[in-house]
Amino acid sequence: MNNILILGAGRSSTALITYVLARAEENNWRVIVADADPQLAARKVGNHPNGQGVWLDVMKVNDRRQLISRADLVVSLLPAHLHLEVVYDCIDLKKHFITASYVSKDLFKVVNEFRNNELIFMGELGLDPGIDHMSAMKTIHEIKGKGGKITAFRSNAGGLVALDCVGDNPWRYKFTWNPRNVVLAGQGTAQYLENGKFKYIPYHRLFKEYRIIEVPGFDEPFEVYANREALLYREAYGLADIPDIYRGTIRYRGFCDAWNALVKIGLTDATYPIMDSDKITYHELMEAYLAKEGSPGASVKERIAGLVEEREFSPVMKKLDWLGLFSKKKIGLSKATPAFILENLLLEKWKLKPKDRDLIIMQHEFDYELAGKKMRRFSTLVLEGKDASDTAMARLVGLPLGIFTKLVMQGKMKVKGVHIPVQKEVYEPVLEELKSYGVLFHEREEEL
Amino acid sequence: MNNILILGAGRSSTALITYVLARAEENNWRVIVADADPQLAARKVGNHPNGQGVWLDVMKVNDRRQLISRADLVVSLLPAHLHLEVVYDCIDLKKHFITASYVSKDLFKVVNEFRNNELIFMGELGLDPGIDHMSAMKTIHEIKGKGGKITAFRSNAGGLVALDCVGDNPWRYKFTWNPRNVVLAGQGTAQYLENGKFKYIPYHRLFKEYRIIEVPGFDEPFEVYANREALLYREAYGLADIPDIYRGTIRYRGFCDAWNALVKIGLTDATYPIMDSDKITYHELMEAYLAKEGSPGASVKERIAGLVEEREFSPVMKKLDWLGLFSKKKIGLSKATPAFILENLLLEKWKLKPKDRDLIIMQHEFDYELAGKKMRRFSTLVLEGKDASDTAMARLVGLPLGIFTKLVMQGKMKVKGVHIPVQKEVYEPVLEELKSYGVLFHEREEEL
Numbered sequence: 001m002n003n004i005l006i007l008g009a010g011r012s013s014t015a016l017i018t019y020v021l022a023r024a025e026e027n028n029w030r031v032i033v034a035d036a037d038p039q040l041a042a043r044k045v046g047n048h049p050n051g052q053g054v055w056l057d058v059m060k061v062n063d064r065r066q067l068i069s070r071a072d073l074v075v076s077l078l079p080a081h082l083h084l085e086v087v088y089d090c091i092d093l094k095k096h097f098i099t100a101s102y103v104s105k106d107l108f109k110v111v112n113e114f115r116n117n118e119l120i121f122m123g124e125l126g127l128d129p130g131i132d133h134m135s136a137m138k139t140i141h142e143i144k145g146k147g148g149k150i151t152a153f154r155s156n157a158g159g160l161v162a163l164d165c166v167g168d169n170p171w172r173y174k175f176t177w178n179p180r181n182v183v184l185a186g187q188g189t190a191q192y193l194e195n196g197k198f199k200y201i202p203y204h205r206l207f208k209e210y211r212i213i214e215v216p217g218f219d220e221p222f223e224v225y226a227n228r229e230a231l232l233y234r235e236a237y238g239l240a241d242i243p244d245i246y247r248g249t250i251r252y253r254g255f256c257d258a259w260n261a262l263v264k265i266g267l268t269d270a271t272y273p274i275m276d277s278d279k280i281t282y283h284e285l286m287e288a289y290l291a292k293e294g295s296p297g298a299s300v301k302e303r304i305a306g307l308v309e310e311r312e313f314s315p316v317m318k319k320l321d322w323l324g325l326f327s328k329k330k331i332g333l334s335k336a337t338p339a340f341i342l343e344n345l346l347l348e349k350w351k352l353k354p355k356d357r358d359l360i361i362m363q364h365e366f367d368y369e370l371a372g373k374k375m376r377r378f379s380t381l382v383l384e385g386k387d388a389s390d391t392a393m394a395r396l397v398g399l400p401l402g403i404f405t406k407l408v409m410q411g412k413m414k415v416k417g418v419h420i421p422v423q424k425e426v427y428e429p430v431l432e433e434l435k436s437y438g439v440l441f442h443e444r445e446e447e448l
Numbered sequence: 449m450n451n452i453l454i455l456g457a458g459r460s461s462t463a464l465i466t467y468v469l470a471r472a473e474e475n476n477w478r479v480i481v482a483d484a485d486p487q488l489a490a491r492k493v494g495n496h497p498n499g500q501g502v503w504l505d506v507m508k509v510n511d512r513r514q515l516i517s518r519a520d521l522v523v524s525l526l527p528a529h530l531h532l533e534v535v536y537d538c539i540d541l542k543k544h545f546i547t548a549s550y551v552s553k554d555l556f557k558v559v560n561e562f563r564n565n566e567l568i569f570m571g572e573l574g575l576d577p578g579i580d581h582m583s584a585m586k587t588i589h590e591i592k593g594k595g596g597k598i599t600a601f602r603s604n605a606g607g608l609v610a611l612d613c614v615g616d617n618p619w620r621y622k623f624t625w626n627p628r629n630v631v632l633a634g635q636g637t638a639q640y641l642e643n644g645k646f647k648y649i650p651y652h653r654l655f656k657e658y659r660i661i662e663v664p665g666f667d668e669p670f671e672v673y674a675n676r677e678a679l680l681y682r683e684a685y686g687l688a689d690i691p692d693i694y695r696g697t698i699r700y701r702g703f704c705d706a707w708n709a710l711v712k713i714g715l716t717d718a719t720y721p722i723m724d725s726d727k728i729t730y731h732e733l734m735e736a737y738l739a740k741e742g743s744p745g746a747s748v749k750e751r752i753a754g755l756v757e758e759r760e761f762s763p764v765m766k767k768l769d770w771l772g773l774f775s776k777k778k779i780g781l782s783k784a785t786p787a788f789i790l791e792n793l794l795l796e797k798w799k800l801k802p803k804d805r806d807l808i809i810m811q812h813e814f815d816y817e818l819a820g821k822k823m824r825r826f827s828t829l830v831l832e833g834k835d836a837s838d839t840a841m842a843r844l845v846g847l848p849l850g851i852f853t854k855l856v857m858q859g860k861m862k863v864k865g866v867h868i869p870v871q872k873e874v875y876e877p878v879l880e881e882l883k884s885y886g887v888l889f890h891e892r893e894e895e896l
Contacts, residue, residue: 189720197732198723200786201739202714204652205755209739226739231723266650272637275646275679284645291649291657291674307653338648 001072001409002029007058007086008077009035009044011177012100012126014390015398016075016405017044017051023406024050034058034067058082069093073408075401076101083107087121094119096408100126100397108418120413124420125404126397127360128157131381131434133236133420134400134427135441136364139379140237141424143368148375152367153239156213156224157360158250159393162384165356170319172252174350176358176385176393183268183343185249190226193234196243201226207260211248215361216380216442222361223256224248236422250361258319261308262342265289270339277341278334282325285341301326323349352388359384360392367448374448379441396439403433449520449857450478455506455534456525457483457492459625460548460574462838463846464523464853465492465499471854472498482506482515506530517541521856523849524549531555535569542567544856548574548845551868562865572868573852574845575808576605579829579882581684581868582848582875583889584812587827588685589872591816596823600815601687604661604672605808606698607841610832613804618767620700622798624806624833624841631716631791633697638674641682644691649674655708659696663809664828664890670809671704672696684870698809706767709756710790713737718787725789726782730773733789749774771797800836807832808840815896822896827889847885851878 004020006013013033020031031048034056035041041053058064058078068074068089073096076086080101087110090097094117103123110121124130132155143150161174175182190201201209211224227247234240262268266289274285287300294303304320305312320326323345331341352358362381367374385391400421407413407429414425421427431439452468454461461481468479479496482504483489489501506512506526516522516537521544524534528549535558538545542565551571562569572578580603591598609622623630638649649657659672675695682688710716714737722733735748742751752768753760768774771793779789800806810829815822833839848869855861855877862873869875879887 189714189717191720191723198736199739200714200722200736202717202737205712205714205739264653266637266648266653269637269650272639274648275639288646288648289650291647291653 001411003071003073004029004031004405004409005067005071005074006031006033006077007035007056007074009033009037009041009053010077011394012077012397013044015395016077016402017398019399019402020405021045021048021051024048027406027409029409032067032071058086061085065089065093068095071095073098073405075099075405080104090119090121091117096120098122098125098401098405098408100124100130100401102129103418103420110418118416120408120416121418122404122415122421122426123418125400127393127400128362130400130421131396131431131439132157132362132364133422134431135362135379135381136237137422137424137427138431139364139366139377139443140239143366143370143377146370148368148370150239150242150366150368151374152244152365153233153237153242154244154246154248154365155233155363156248156250156365157362158222160250160252160359160361161352162357162359163252165353167353169349170315170322171255171258171350173255174352174356174358175347176352176391179343179347179350183339183346184270186225186228187268188228190228190230192226192230192246193242194244194246198231204263207256207263210251210256213250213363215250215363215382216378216444217382220253223251223253225251225256236420244367250363254315254319258316261310261316261320264308265304267338267342270337273335273337274331274341277331277336279330281328281330282345283328285331285338286325352391354388356388357384357386358388358391358393360396375445376448377443377445379443381439381441383438395437399434399437399439400430403430449859450476451519451521452477452479452853452857453515453519453522454479454481454525455483455504455522457481457485457489457501458525459842460525460845461492463843464525464850465846467847467850468853469493469496469499472496475854475857477857480515480519506534509533513537513541516543519543521546521853523547523853528552538567538569539565544568546570546573546849546853546856548572548578548849550577551866556866558866566864568856568861568864569866570852570863570869570874571866573848575841575848576810578848578869579844579879579887580605580810580812581870582879583810583827583829584685585870585872585875586879587812587814587825587891588687591814591818591825594818596816596818598687598690598814598816599822600692600813601681601685601690602692602694602696602813603681603811604696604698604813605810606670606672608698608700608807608809609800610805610807611700613801615801617798618763618770619703619706619798621703622800622804622806623795624800624839627791627795627798631787631794632718634673634676635716636676638676638678640674640678640694641690642692642694646679652711655704655711658699658704661698661811663698663811663830664826664892665830668701671699671701673699673704684868686870692815698811702763702767706764709758709764709768712756713752715786715790718785721783721785722779722789725779725784727778729776729778730793731776733779733786734773800839802836804836805832805834806836806839806841808844823893824896825891825893827891829887829889831886843885844887847882847887848878851881 031051033041033045034054038055045051045053076099159176166172186206187203192199206225212221213224214221230245230247290303302312305317310316360383364379366377383392479499481489481493482502486503493499493501524547607624614620634654635651640647660669661672662669678693678695738751750760753765758764808831812827814825831840
């Protein structure tokens with residue numbers, strides 16, 4: 001096996017490409033990076049003798065199949081909806097397939113074909129999903145191995161920016177990953193288990209009903225809002241009967257109340273276009289959400305404060321104001337949904353500056369019973385990026401892909417079929433090598 | 449033309465069937481009523497010599513086409529999604545088609561074929577949609593005919609129950625039409641125009657931001673919540689540049705705040721099933737929506753009161769309690785969504801008693817300028833039913849269909865093609881004859 005094909009040369013590819021190319025010569029690998037933008041692909045490869053950036057329109061079946069047919073292993077960083085076609089090609093052409101994206105039910109359906117072909121399909125091998133699975137399973141296997149019974153699993157993670165890089169941004173948040181996902185986060189109903197009972201938080205209450213957590217090494221506590229699909233992890237992690245399971249997203253204090261105000265106004269909705277969105281100002285957009293008549297002479301800002309149940313100069317209103325939502329600047333986007341208008345505004349306001357360092361926090365909490373004692377284990381990862389182009393986020397997504405790619409190429413992985421990284425054989429060597437990149441989980445334990 | 453086919457013998461068919469059969473002998477009509485339940489169809493026809501109830505599974509193409517082929521005119525009371533097939537049959541077999549349902553874009557597409565065949569397709573010919581179109585267009589044409597300029601159109605309607613029939617029901621609301629539509633009402637974003645500006649009310653604020661209106665003849669004011677699609681009526685009514693257009697639903701005072709509480713809790717959501725819904729009680733369902741920890745010793749009811757921002761014995765909480773939402777009775781429905789559980793509960797609680805009289809209120813408000821004066825015209829319909837089987841709702845849906853059917857059968861309608869009843873030729877004779885059934889719009893006018 002000598003040929004690696006990487007599909008997609010965007011943000012998440014850098015750490016992966018760097019990792020694989022650094023080991024290409026000694027392993028005699030040839031690394032092809034394919035992207036719709038061939039210059040981007042070439043730039044990521046640089047002048048490495050074992051690498052090549054090529055142009056690919058992934059919708060062109062013949063081109064795609066030709067590239068895949070020359071590879072032994074394909075790593076896909078394409079948008080999730082494009083995976084299925086590539087997976088079918090890989091089955092057909094007998095190639096291993098690795099991705100950081102979620103593994104859908106459609107993809108799981110092809111498991112048997114992979115098995116028959118002695119192929120590996122590994123999905124959810126980035127940070128979240130990815131490192132969350134691996135680090136959680138390591139502790140779960142360890143506790144179970146000692147005869148412990150796990151009674152609660154809570155797992156929280158967030159992609160933030162280092163506090164000394166927030167500058168005058170009162171949200172203390174900047175985009176370090178997909179902005180659209182941040183704007184639409186949580187739509188639907190969050191579901192989890194608490195004391196053996198199912199719990200539901202509808203979207204319109206999600207950012208109001210956040211939790212507070214402490215993370216070692218930080219002076220101030222964090223906010224956590226519930227993720228939608230905690231219940232799915234029961235099966236994936238072998239925790240079928242667990243009475244407490246929760247997954248959440250970590251933000252600095254103050255974020256959730258302010259985001260809740262945006263939800264309340266209606267600005268995160270992507271289901272209908274704002275009329276004349278190319279002609280109106282942000283101020284007029286705010287006014288369009290004011291149905292109730294205001295007190296005589298009340299400004300739009302005062303009335304929005306009333307709508308979100310805040311005083312006009314409260315910290316929440318200060319955050320809305322700072323975004324420019326009350327400015328008389330034109331929105332300048334045609335047929336735009338509220339969510340798209342908001343995303344566009346935030347893209348500018350929440351952009352990382354070149355020297356900004358992002359910050360990844362992941363913290364698992366396990367309650368378990370062992371030898372008559374009730375224990376709580378915390379397992380915490382904190383990692384900062386170097387700057388806006390070498391982010392902790394990109395590294396933590398790309399490195400697991402790179403390490404696993406190496407192990408497969410070197411014939412060191414016996415796992416076959418469609419998987420997410422929950423097997424010891426997978427997470428152990430990956431987590432071990434990640435340590436050398438500073439990816440360390442700090443563990444602490446207390447008796448309950 | 450002698451043969452009338454009525455598809456569907458449900459609730460909305462009675463007044464129509466009665467109307468048509470009463471005129472069948474003198475006009476030499478043969479009236480076929482087809483339903484999946486042939487006994488229901490036969491019962492509605494009774495022993496009238498010109499009528500016949502027949503069995504029809506509308507999905508069986510050949511049976512359906514055979515029935516249609518023998519008719520001159522088809523009235524469809526089928527669920528809206530079944531219309532398109534019937535419409536295609538009618539085009540093909542050259543039959544007129546009439547329905548009370550909304551006319552979708554798909555249906556409008558077939559307009560030219562209808563025109564070529566000199567056929568009539570008339571949709572939205574019930575109460576709302578139906579009588580709302582006709583009565584509004586009558587006033588719009590009248591004001592425009594005098595040279596007036598319409599500057600605002602607000603139209604509100606509601607299907608209620610007479611106040612002396614509410615008994616001990618603190619909601620003062622009972623089902624008089626489709627319960628599912630009541631439970632899901634307003635989901636999406638209401639859009640309308642006010643002072644030349646577009647306005648948006650997201651669902652999670654819809655029942656909080658209601659208006660108050662007065663209706664002549666009633667001592668107490670009513671609540672109105674905004675309907676989603678007011679803007680569509682600009683084109684349909686020839687009011688393209690109108691700066692104010694609004695459509696709303698009328699309820700008795702106190703309804704909206706209490707319904708808002710159900711929305712806030714999350715009980716109107718039809719997008720996910722409640723886990724173990726066949727095993728848990730209503731009380732446990734309420735508890736499942738309590739994510740935040742309560743004060744020590746706080747009951748579920750106290751905590752729900754906190755969630756909906758009410759005191760424990762407030763009128764809103766009294767309404768929730770009356771529904772049995774805090775009872776330890778089992779829900780007894782498997783894989784049910786919150787909305788389905790709520791609908792099922794309300795079906796019992798909000799059921800009309802045999803002697804209950806329903807109440808229809810429809811009120812249009814037109815602002816216009818004429819000869820230098822600014823005027824406001826109110827046009828109000830109030831009609832009570834006789835009892836739970838002869839409802840004002842069923843009459844007001846069925847009679848326009850019946851009257852229009854008569855006019856077409858008698859060759860008195862020149863309108864061809866796909867329409868909703870906005871033409872003078874249509875609304876004038878229909879509204880005129882409706883008067884003899886007590887369907888009278890009370891008009892009053894004031895200078896602004």
